[in-house]
Amino acid sequence: MTKLRFAPSPTGYLHLGNVRTALINWLYARSTRGTFILRLDDTDFERSEERFAKQIQADLAWLGLTYDELIKQSDRLSIYSNTAEFLKAKGRLYPCYETPEELDLQRKLQLSSGKAPLYNRAALTLSPSQIADYESQGRKPHWRFKVEGGDIRWKDMIRGEVVFRGELLNDPVLIRENGSPVYTLATSADDLEMGITHILRGEDHVTNTALQIQIMEALSEKPNGISFGHLPLISGRKGEALSKREGSQSVFDFHKEGLEPMAIVSLLAKLGTSDPITPHIALEGVIEEFDIKKFGRATPKLNPEDLWQMNVKILQMLSFDQALQRIESMGLKGTTPEFWALIQKNIIKFQEVKEWWTICYGHKTFTEENKALLETAEHFLPPEPWDETTFKAWMDQVKEETGVKGKDLFMPIRRALTGQEHGPELKELILLMGRPKTLHQLQTARA
Template sequence: MTVTTRFAPSPTGWIHVGNLRTALMNWMIARKAGGQFILRLDDTDQERSKQEYADGIMEDLTWLGLHWDRVERQSLRMERYRAAADDLRAKGRFYECFETPVELDLKRKKQLNMGRPPVYDRASLRLSDAEKASARAEGREGYWRFMLNQTRIEWADGILGPISIDAASVSDPVLIRADAQVLYTFASSVDDIDMGVSFIVRGADHVTNTATQIQIMQAMGGTPPSFAHHSLLTGAQGEELSKRLGTLSLRDLRARGVEPMALLSLMARLGSSKPVELIGSMEELVDSFDIGAFGSAPTKFDAEDLMPLTRHYVQGLPFAAIADKVAALGVPGDIAQAFWAVAKGNITVLADMAQWWTLFRDGAEPLVDDADKAFVAQALALLPPQPWTHATWGEWTASVKEATGRKGKDLFRPLRRALTGRDAGPEMADVMPLLRKVPKV
């Protein structure tokens, strides 16, 4: 049987690291099995769904290299959902309800006060046709619930292990709102059966949804897929991350210069028993993935962990991989490779190259302590004319040492600061051939 997975985001905002975790796991499962990965846009909420977000989702996944085999849109499947709803009505599994949100809230509070679970009492099942007509006459719009079989719902979860939920402890889910909007729980169930989805990975906050969807799928005559529920992300200190996810969108991380392979390497291992390390290729990423290596405990995520991985990735890039970016900075071709060789060991993200080329091209604002002014002026007077070579630094400092008697840190540090405006950086022998201007002190 072909393994088919899906990533089903709602195009109501930019996708974030929490979404990525779900997308990546489903993508890796499909690719490892040689199966299919579906991108399904859950866009039944026409008011909040935007094309710009749909485009952004596809742009982000493409940036990461998570290519899909086909795209589906729930908004194009409304007739199918209506037919599925009619089928469940005919089977006696759909029933119409008329309670207002206020009435439902009062019921929940009453049940909680009595020490009972706040489960819907199925009062609408007892409404006569006349009572329903009266509710409509009062301006109430009916909405539709799925009637659960009040038995235990069990499955072997790929991460959490054996799961058993008593359906009697769960309210019959609302599947179609009074405004006729088809809700996620129903549309997703119909799609997963129709599209042959065989494995679903999603967050642990969906466990109850999974229980109800298993019964919905079975009521439609379908076979539910296998499920695995990954842990939820928290902040670095264990704090709730959900309120910050908007600031952890993939496009924000990309704007910070985070490299795709760094992000994928972290998210493919975070929360598992395998160490987080930079993974060299997409093939290695897929080959090393094991859903069974993940645990159920909340998983700490710190965006700063992406920077060392990004630095490691960037510093390992061959010149050929970034030649166009170096050229775009205006670095002359005859020194482009030498520039990259010097810059790469001193940057975290590729955008950091620009500051180094600015320094080499325009010169730095010299850093000279008052006590060193005379020494630096004397040293610069001994500086040979350009062009400089790798030998220039050693030859120059030797002549300065002979003329001034300075040595060690007292010799080298003031000269580095005068030429680069920095206390530390690349080897000065490598820097000298790249400097375009002599500083004026």
């Protein structure tokens, strides 16, 4: 059985790049009848916050991305401590006492001499007296993983064959000076212990994967059995990176603004594939169309306006029955199928239903400068019953009487009835409003 995880750090709000990673992992798990885990990588105690952890869970729930298990790395510190001791005993984790300033100087000297800025493993040659001297100064060690030379290779689900040379990789720090585990150690231990079968994440983790494979092989003492896939990162419409730390709009922001969750899901599920991006109003259709083999290596670009265009399409797909419960939850009663059919082609956000309900059924009135035209329109307003020909016949009489036509005729009428210059066709709108309401709007608009 497949088992995948989404492992965000609760150090900020989710942005679209995070959600795409979560969605693709979720879709792979659900399409293979596997397990999907939410794992909060919260071992960075200085930056992790509970409010962000809760919002991550709320965002996934809003998107419909249910998870089978919730795990917090902060609850698993004893596992990471045992993992570190195991690696120490194998000689793969060693203590280092350099300060950040000393390491920075080392890197600068290496670069100035044309060498790769790799840690020089000076800590491996420290004598017991040197270590004692450092500790007497109050220095506490950070612990590095000793990377072995040779090929580190895997068949990436997106990139194909990937090979790293171990001797060209830096020995990563796995334990901080304060004793807390670094992401790479915790992730390696968790993915092994949880039986993760597939890891799909951004291509910025490719080097981390090479290191993780060596760490997991050192822990399990057998070849890596996890399948990895590294997706190209989403860029903005101008090629800029999307980042939760640089002010990009978060999923929480989109939710507050009224974006439909399926607009995000529909777009991100196909972004980076050769498939056309089509709207869906249910997750089942997205799962059915998902295929990881369709994702390519080209950098996908995302314009936030694309999300709102998708939003419009999804609203236009909703049936009256699907919309009715949401409309009534807004406190709007007496809504008819005719009302929904009329306005759903004229709204960008579902919240705009309330404005149109107030226009059609409520007591909201507007003003219009062309009062003479409204007076004539009021005079020629036909008696009921009305049908689809009523509006044209009415306007023909007003046009004949005033000589006004085109926009100069229709816009004052629209503004008087709705307060807007765009919206449903007036011939349909007046049928919904009825003669008493239409007359009232004309009278109050010129009052």
